[in-house]
Amino acid sequence: MSYPDKPFPCAGERPVHYTAHRVSSSLNINGHLDKPVWKRATRTARFVDLIQGARPIYDTRAAVLWDDMYLYIGFWVEEPFVEATLIARDSLVWTNNDVEVFIAAANAYYEFEVNALNTVYEAFFIWADAYEQAGFSQLPEFARDAPGVKPWNGVGYTAHPRGKRLGFFQWDMPGLQSAVQVDGTLNDNSDRDRGWTVELAFPWAGLKSLLLGDDRSSPPRDGDVWRISFSRFNTYKEASPAQDSGGWALSAH
Numbered sequence: 679m680s681y682p683d684k685p686f687p688c689a690g691e692r693p694v695h696y697t698a699h700r701v702s703s704s705l706n707i708n709g710h711l712d713k714p715v716w717k718r719a720t721r722t723a724r725f726v727d728l729i730q731g732a733r734p735i736y737d738t739r740a741a742v743l744w745d746d747m748y749l750y751i752g753f754w755v756e757e758p759f760v761e762a763t764l765i766a767r768d769s770l771v772w773t774n775n776d777v778e779v780f781i782a783a784a785n786a787y788y789e790f791e792v793n794a795l796n797t798v799y800e801a802f803f804i805w806a807d808a809y810e811q812a813g814f815s816q817l818p819e820f821a822r823d824a825p826g827v828k829p830w831n832g833v834g835y836t837a838h839p840r841g842k843r844l845g846f847f848q849w850d851m852p853g854l855q856s857a858v859q860v861d862g863t864l865n866d867n868s869d870r871d872r873g874w875t876v877e878l879a880f881p882w883a884g885l886k887s888l889l890l891g892d893d894r895s896s897p898p899r900d901g902d903v904w905r906i907s908f909s910r911f912n913t914y915k916e917a918s919p920a921q922d923s924g925g926w927a928l929s930a931h
Contacts, residue, residue, distance in 0.1 A: 693905070693929040696722060698742035700900075701750075705743070709796075709857035711752045711875045719743055721754070725910060728925035735916040736873075738777075738926055740908045746897050748855075749885070753777045753876040755910060760860050760871045762794035768848070771799040772911050777876055780907035781885065784892040785812045788851070788885070794874045796858040802849040802888075803830060806842040812891030819887070820846060853881035 719741040737756040774793040781788045785808035791799040814820045826848030862871020882897040909927035916922035
């Protein structure tokens with residue numbers, strides 16, 4: 679969805695396109711991406727700096743698969759010193775090193791973050807202009823007085839081109855599966871690690887509420903296009919003269 683009269687800062691930029699292939703059987707979600715199905719999956723290009731678009735110091739890639747039950751996402755994260763401290767669900771995972779997935783529909787979007795301890799943070803956002811019209815207000819899980827609901831301007835915005843939105847910060851996707859594997863020793867910087875992998879399964883049933891007022895289906899039809907952000911945020915930055923924002927993504931913002 680675009681707003682030509684109020685362009686976003688990245689107006690004129692085209693996001694990366696990726697084809698997600700259907701698999702014939704469900705995956706066992708354990709964080710290991712050496713399964714034959716992931717070896718056959720097409721990995722994305724190396725992530726770039728979120729702002730500059732430059733090549734970061736460490737490699738990060740993702741891949742996407744799907745079946746009738748789940749949307750599967752895998753991350754390969756190069757990290758010489760894998761660290762994570764937060765263990766409580768919905769703690770501020772981005773204050774650790776993490777990977778993130780944002781899944782956008784016409785009237786709402788979903789945020790997922792996870793660190794190397796497999797600690798998950800989730801949030802669900804609904805654009806105010808669609809809250810009543812698209813039917814979100816009719817669902818008890820999106821009541822204005824639900825726990826953890828508050829108006830949200832986003833990061834760095836005071837007046838977003840789309841307008842206002844509601845954030846549901848205690849919303850959990852039913853049936854979500856996540857797993858992490860560390861190739862090295864977590865929180866031990868006396869040795870050097872290879873990195874960590876993340877394996878995710880987002881149930882299509884859990885994504886249905888995201889599609890209110892949207893003409894796509896869950897599970898999708900062949901040829902459907904989804905807008906998904908794949909990113910990684912770090913507590914460190916590459917040394918100067920690199921202009922490292924600390925955030926790397928498949929598509930620069």
